[in-house]
Amino acid sequence: MTYSDDFRPSERGLMMAVRTLLRELHEPGRPHVDPATAAAGLPDEPPEEGLGGEAALRALSPVAFADVSRLDHPGFFAHMDPPTPWHAWAAALWAAATNQNLLHPDTAPAARALESRLLGWLAPKFGMDGGHFVPGATVANITALWAARELTGADQVVASSAAHLSVEKAARLLGMSYLELPVDGEQRIRADLLPDDLRRSILVLTAGTVGTGSVDDLTTGAGAAWRHIDAAWAGALMLSSHSEVLDGLELADSVGVSLHKWLFQPKGSAVVMFAEADRAHRALTFGGSYLAAPNVGILGSRGASVLPLATSLLAWGTKGIGARIDSCMTAAASLADLIAADPALVLWRRPLTGVVNWRPAEHDAMAVRSRLEDAWVSTADIGGQRWFRSVAANPCADPATVVRAVRDAMTSHQ
Template identity: 30%
Template sequence: MTFREDGAAALEWAARYLERVGELPVLAQVEPGEVRSRLPAAPPESGEPFADVLRDLDEILLPGTTHWQSPRFFAYFANSASEPGILAELLAATLNSVAFIWRTSPASTELEAHMLDWTAQLLGLPSGWHGHIEDTASVSTIAALAAAREANGGHVVVCSEEAHSSVERAARLLGLETRKVPLDAEFRLDPTAVDLADAAALVATVGTTSTTAVDPVPLLADACEAADVWLHVDAAYAGSAWVCPELRWSQEGVERADSVVVNAHKWLFTPMDCSLLWTRKPEALRAAFSLVPEYLRTSDEAESLSDYGPALGRRFRSLKLWAVLRCYGREGLQVRIRETVRLAEQFESSVRDEPGWELCAPRRFSVVCFRRDGSDGENEAIVERVNRSGEAFLSQTRLNGRYVIRLAIGSERTTEDDVRRAWDALRAAAAG
């Protein structure tokens, strides 16, 4: 077999997978250890045909796959890898650029900077900010907090009780303390309870993981400016919504942040992984990360994006973002984001109108928080039954001490019928 023939077979596999993923059980129907038990204990001595790899992908790995590309994946933050993004991943692997300094990958370095400018325009962020790509929001936040520590020497990271765990993990890694601020009645950081003493940074969240609440960024920006504290905005999920003018209310005050993270792999139809980090203080990131040994020194007068984060070798991630932005355009992105929000609105109405069910938090974007009247155990059993059935996959959170079910819509492939099927499955599970 040649690269061309194997490649055609792989592409056919991908196309066929996307056609049928909606028919597969969303949550993998395997027990822990089952996938490994089907794999040979030792690697092959001599090479095998690529066709055998594709066969075992079907027979061994697919049954052990939880289908994030399923239109009825409603857990965590549902997302989708779009077709242009998938194809661009193939091309990025083909080029195999390792962009640690400009000359090792001028195209990757410059396209990355340019895509961050394009995305800033699409989302309505200030022009002139410095942007680069990290793998995940966890690493973007590590980069931002390292810069904050460099900038003002503080040793505390302030965030709300609903900030994502990646904030506390980044603080721990950097030897910083975390100070959690209580919430108001709508699960937002309560600005009256903020204490910025010894703080390096305050992390405000636009679109919290549990409920998609939006922290009061303008008030927090005032406090940070007065105390010379770095303001990092975690908009990993909701930042993509800013492509729609009607959702830009959630951006108020973000233009005053020192750094902002938005995950294109969450709600901007870009395959995992592609986390966008902008800052208006690039010199602080450079101070935190830049180190040039002799073997990396050149006479090129060009910036290297590895100076802005922990990794030296960097993948050509901007290629997939470029493909998505070009093939969808502003309009295509808006249509898709609006549809996920519309479907969430519809699901919210179904819950509101059905006796015996309760909405548990205001819906801001495409996530609905709700529960069935009854105990936490009963609600947990409902979710477990739906997930085990393979019909849909949902996850949960805890609000005011109570178990709450989350339905998150983020796939471009989700339709009204998919949402109705999830609702039917939940009601059937509740009926026992």
Template identity: 30%
Template sequence: MLGADTAALYRDLVAAGVDRVAERIAAADRPFTGITPDRLAEEVAAVDLDRPLGDATAALDELEDLYLRDAVYFHHPRYLAHLNCPVAVPALLGEAVLSAVNSSLDTWDQSAGGTLIERRLIEWTAGRLGLGPAADGVFTSGGTQSNLQALLLAREEACGRVPAGAGELPRLRVLASTHGHFSVVKAARLLGLGDDAVIGVPCDRDRRMRPGALARELDRCRRRGLVPMAVVATAGTTDFGGIDPLPEIAELCARAGVWLHVDAAYGCGLLVSRRRHLLNGVERADSVTVDYHKSFFQPVSCSAVLVRDGAVLRHVTYHADYLNPARSAAQGVPNQVDKSLQTTRRFDALKLWLTLRIIGADTVGGLFDAVLDRAAEAWTLLDADPRFEVVVRPRLSTLVFRYAPPGASDAALDRANLHAAAALSASGAAVVATTVVDGRHHLKFTLLNPRTTIRDIADVLDVLAGHARDLLGDDLAHAS
């Protein structure tokens, strides 16, 4: 255990671990080794956890084979798959400090300064969002938890407006874009709402929620005696990076008296970007999700949910005599557990704090802007390439496209695109994602690394086209 007598051992062990990781990071010439699950599972299963190695060097050697060797390295410029970012170095300093001190952010008497740092960052983020002086919030484990808490608050507020005994839960509805995050449906189920509680609102050609369609759905709910408890707008959809028209949606919610939640897990980096205007309208939201571990380049986990009116956080407040007695609140003791779904909670805010204090918000915003610039260049490249079809021009840094030369059937193209992604991953040379658009399989780049160049993207496109062409040639040969 860490203590005065083991402080030197702690320093040596952490230094040894950091050296290993630094060597791996410096030497990585590709984002992935391409190892298969079955092969790696055999190596992990062979470890006898009841027989310790008794030596840190031996344990690190073993970890090289079980983890570091085959880890997917998001810092590599040809990792282009998901919303995983390379991390800001000051945040890694924060991670080391918070893990060693091991504060728990549930009560003041376990965290002291950590509580105030987290509260200051919530205040800072709320200010960037423009939520107003009554805003508040709390750090969470990620966007899924943030969305769940926001919808819990919306549910309680909606139920408070429905006459008691009216059987309100089956009548509650959540309206969200058809391209919104799956966690909205998951949250509805966890909150005891029916399977049909989430209504998908149609989108336009750019995959953004259509305000006219939202207005019709709100009216349909009213005519059917249903209660819209929340509208979820997305500022950065996972597949397309789309930003729903927030001002128009906010106006419709205000007229209907419906809670507006903005899922800005992806797009929150715009808060420190020269493109801040893309989030105009977010200031009218009742709640907002932000994921600093996406576009603020923070290590997982580092997220928050913010609310316009801090008083609504009472819906997650429970008092326990052994932890946060009611008298503590009366005495003004700042216990963060009064605002959170979690009890024991890491001091993840420290990572963002040190990032802002060392390199500053403008630098973080510049990194995100560089990613968005690269995505715009990549769209130009793809749009001009006859081998590919690109679905929409990116608003953020996601590109969905498909290898689609003329003359092949949709089914053959589906197989070719899936094969290209799998073959690329197996080689380890790059990692891309796949998704389905209008029933057809597509490829996806999610750019979050400022070091990714247009040359990286062009080379990956060539490799993908080669793999797809190989399979498509076999298919066409068999068909003939």
């Protein structure tokens, strides 16, 4: 018995997989599959005799695509999860097929060089001089705070109540105390409440809070031992015509950006960048006798998420990426206009970074949301009240479709 055929591409199998993907994701009117029961057809135990690749994919397709959100649907104006371009999927397939390990230059010499090249493209746009790839902004935040603690000896993390939970998670992991400051009416950190002495504190400011897309004053906290900016969501605006929203970001010691949010990348793709990357990396470097190159940061083995990113940057260019983000910002502004003009709806604030918070004036927001047809919104708590949250991560979203669906859902039970 030889297994070499397992690792040679089966053109027929691959074509079948691609056809299934296109049919399930892009043919309109696919029957609804209940996600709770989608896996019910699978055996209770892993089968003793394998089904073979094609049959396995066929058996799993109802699970893989069960009621999956079409992130490019005109009615999808909901989460921070963007649709991903087809060329990024293709590059992700290459990365999976070659399965290079960027921990080892031996298996991934070119992909490691590609990472350096892309960081050379990206970091200067944020006023940083380098960094490294991580699987998400949670890891970016933990990594940045780890470097900060190592380099400054700080023992406290300060952030606002609107900061992402990963900031407190990082503080706890690193054995640091956590000071949470209140926010103002725009969900920005109350800079007037910052402690006078921040010499032993890492200050985390947010550019695009998870609930409302608010941006802290990025110039605040000059006396802090370290200033980290969590730009998971809004960092992408640096590539758009709205970069002024991020004024002051270049003053930070470190910045984290999720590429799997507004840079349209498959998960998990993010970057942590430093003003002095060599110094930060030295603090996070571990050698190992089995490694040809030192291990920097939290991750050990990791794949080439840089390939899809490089593909998107080449396919669209920075101008093309900026144009897509700009069109998302325009859609958010149009959605806000429609809401503001409708007395049956309430707009929280004009959106700053493509996150629109709104709700029905009279009806229960959650009940209306549960009745939405062919439209999707997420939710956020603001000051103890539940609001819709419409995130402009989908360049194909149509504001009028979403408002119409909400209006229909408001009247459908009257």
